[in-house]
Amino acid sequence: MAILLAAAAALLIAATAVAAGHGSSQADRLRAIEQKRTQALADADTATARQLMADDFQLINPGGAAQSREQLLGAVKAGVLDFIGNGPASPITVRQYGNAAVLRYQRNFDLVIAGTRLTHKAWSTELYERRHGRWQIVWEQTTAVPNRPDLFLESLKPTT
Secondary structure, eight states, X not given: OHHHHHHHHHHHHHHHHHHHTSSXXXXXXXXXXXXXXXXXXXXXXXXXXXXXXXXXXXXXXXXXXXEEHHHHHHXXXXXXXXXXXXXXXXXXXXXXXXXXEEEEEEEEEEEEEXXXXXXXXXXXXXXXXXXXXXXXXXXXXXXXXXXXXHHHHHHXXXXX
């Protein structure tokens, strides 16, 4: 009986770990794909990034604007958007649901946008789908974590 209870407890722990994205080879694969995509953006390797992004990809950037795959990659290719650093600042959590998976993590941004350098943290939530046998990012929502909360709060005040 004790062996049966121990086995049931081990299965429960393993199932919980997989649901949270820990210890799952599929979750590890998704993490690796995401890290490859963000590195490709930092390297301005738009060909690699394009392969990892769905045709109907959409980013909601920290400024609240929607960008298509072509808009994002075009800005990177033109040098208007230059990712100096774009790496994870926290573990990438993965929740998989069949042929879809949600990734969430905090990242460090160090980038130049139209000549202005920005360095900040952000939370990213991403939807990946397995299409034609391969994982691609479909949606990305990035929320900035302000470096200066006082300035952020000031920016929320209505202007007259």
